[in-house]
Amino acid sequence: MKATFEKLMLLDRRWVFLALAVVGVASYSLKDFQVPILVTNESRQIFAAIDELEEGATIFLSIDYDPNSLAELHPMTYAIMEHAFRRGVRIVITSLSTNGPGMADEAIRAIADSVRIDREYNGVMYPGREVVNGVDYAFLGYKPYPAIVILAMGQDFRIPFPADYYGTPLEELPLMENVRNLSSTECVIVITGTNIADMWLAYGQARQGFPLAFGLTGVSTAQYYPYLNSGQLFGLLGGMLGAAEYEQLADNPGLALDGMRVQLFLHWTIIIFIVIGNVGFFVTRKRRGAGGNV
Amino acid sequence: MEFWNFFWTTVAAFFTLATFSFLYKDNPLYKIAEHLVVGVSAGFFVMVLWHTTLVPNLIDRLADGRWIYLIPLVLGLMMWFRFSKKLSWMSRYPMAVYIGIGAGVAIPLEMATKVIRQLNGMMRPIDWENFFGAGWLDVTAGFSGILLFVGAIAGLIYFFFSKAHTGVFGGVAKFGLWILMLGFGASFGFTVMARISLLINRIQFLDNEWISNAFDSSNEHYTVMYPILFWLVILGLVAYIVYEIIAYRRRGPEETAGTT
Structure with missing residues (x-):
């Protein structure tokens, strides 16, 4: 022995x-082996925040991650975007990470393709429709130095982003007519695996006071739980498990739910x-x- | 999937497998992948910076006659004097502006975010009506509030070294240590999940986007080149494994192992 x-x-x-x-x-x-997922309150809060919005409301989504984090964070982005577009909620999107625009562009294209198809989620039939740039979403692109960009977006999106990612001036986008700054949106959801999360807390939420939620990589999840308790965050998705919880809530199984079997x-x-x-x-x-x- | 899409997917699959080969030992395939990532990232960052920042936020605005932007341009150019021994003092002015503004903005906001709001969160009233909350360790529950308060105090006492950790004080410090260990354990668990997620993602990519498309004859763009590309990558990897086995037999385990 x-x-x-x-x-x-x-x-x-x-x-x-x-x-x-x-x-x-x-x-x-x-493939047939399903893993039961227990949905946590912090994941449910993010789902509910989007699910309870009126059609035509606007949320802000920051895709602040590079390809090295896409395994955990892409499923979150896909699930949140599809949920919002199906519900008729409009999204202002930015990327404060260097390779983030590629991630955002890929997600927008994939979700736009998916939303064209009729689908049923949680017993509700959503007919397929076109997701239109400038109307359903505005992708503002990337700017370096996240803290400065967050401070500027707190005043006016047009300061750091005179034009969107595709070169159209923000004044020409119908979605941006009544959306001046971060506080003009219903909530801010940041998907990241870096210390950009700290900057969103300090330079965004603390200064502007908007409702903020995070989708984080597993490595950084534990250190942000104290901000839930203090009310600085209203929701938190942690790693692939958080993404799987959201997919389950949205009744939209994707890569995260598929991966939980292997996780087990x-x-x-x-x-x-x-x-x-x-x-x-x-x-x-x-x-x-x-x-x-x- | 069109041919060129599949070709680049095959390139991605090759580099995925080349990167995983490091788990056996450092090798030329891994080195190629590593250097490519560094080079592509640096080049990509320069181009992104130029097209998304310098052109729209500086050059276009100067072209519109907004001369106030000459100030950041001059400050930015002064930074480059760091490379001159004689004129490096000039770079201190933009640095002073940057640090001054940065510290002025950061100190009150960081203090509010990480100290004051956290103290508020820890000292909230106990919610007796929602004592056990909606689920296990619901952070909004009254029980969680008590646990967080006691845990935070005990954790702080553990780091109080001006008094010997004996008696009741030592007991509380030990409880604080356990709370810290629970925190580290949670972090470790999440980290394991994160690392496994990376592996899962690569398995999903290889299966869903590479292997499936290599043999999907229902694809309207499908040609014999799809499986040929697939098998080329597999043969390359098999050739490398055979080379390693021969090297192992010739030189023995000490020289080829390297990662034990």
Whole structure:
């Protein structure tokens, strides 16, 4: 027994990587295996904020992430955008991350294609329709130095963004007629995996007081929970789980819900490795005597 | 999917697999992917900065005769004097403006966001009517409010080192340590989920966008080139694996392992 653990303690870590890859691919192929998702209050709040809006209302969505975070954050963007467009809610979109415009442009095109098709969500039939640039959404594009851009957007969108991403002056976009600044929108939803979230809290919410919600990568989720308790955030989507919760609430299964099956199996695999590693550590330490450490 | 779309998807698939090859050991395929990311990102950033910022926010405004924008232009140009030993003092003026404005704006807002509003949140009245909340550890519930208050005080006491951590004080400090550990555990759990999400996304990409399209004969643009491209990438990877096996047999595990 002890000899086995001693061998395990010296196991090349690449066997662990291989095991995770095998379990990941195998569990991915179990398409019929559904994982139940318990929806948290902080995810429900974001869904409700959009679901309860009148048709024609405007929200602000900031797509502040690069391709390295798209695994967790793209499903959130897709789910929120599709939900808003289906409900007739209009969106002002920006990207305060360098590669964000590509992410936003890709999401807008994909969702515009999807909204053309008749679909039923939560028992309500939504007929397909065209999503029109400048009417249903305005994509303002990217500007560097997020703190300065957020402060400027608090005054007027036209200061940092004289024209939208496609070069049309904001004055010529029907959507922007009555939308001057961040406070003119019903709520601000920021999807990011970086410290841009801090800037939105300090230079946006604290200064302007608009309702703010975050969609964050798993790595940064835990550190923003205190802002929920203090009321600085009204909702929070955490990593792929948060995206899956939103997809479930919107009755629109996508990549996040599909990925939760693999999350389940891979988490169990990692837990098993952690248990084996800890038991092995204590068993081999006893054998080496009270001095213990390697 | 049109051919060129599939071609670039194949390139993306190749670099995905090349990046994953680092999990075995550092190798030329991984190096190519790494250098390409750095180069493309830098080039992309320069072009984005030019087209989305300098042209609309500076050059176009100057062209419209808004001469006030000469001030940021001059300040920006003065920054470049940092590269001159004799004239580097000139870059201190724009830096002074930048730091002065930055600190003036940031200090009150950061204080309000991260200290005052957080203190308010911690000291809110206990909601007895909604004591257990809507679900497990609902942050709006009265019970959560008590837990957060006690946890915050205990956590602060753990970092109070002017008094020995003994007796009741030591007990509270130990409770604070446990609260901190719970926080770190939650962060670690979320981090594991994040890393697994990256793997899941790549599996979904390879399956949904690459493998499926490589053999989708119902695609109107489908030609024999689709599976040929697919198999070229697979053969390249197999060739690399065979090369590694031969190297392993010739030189032994010590020289080829590297990541243990």
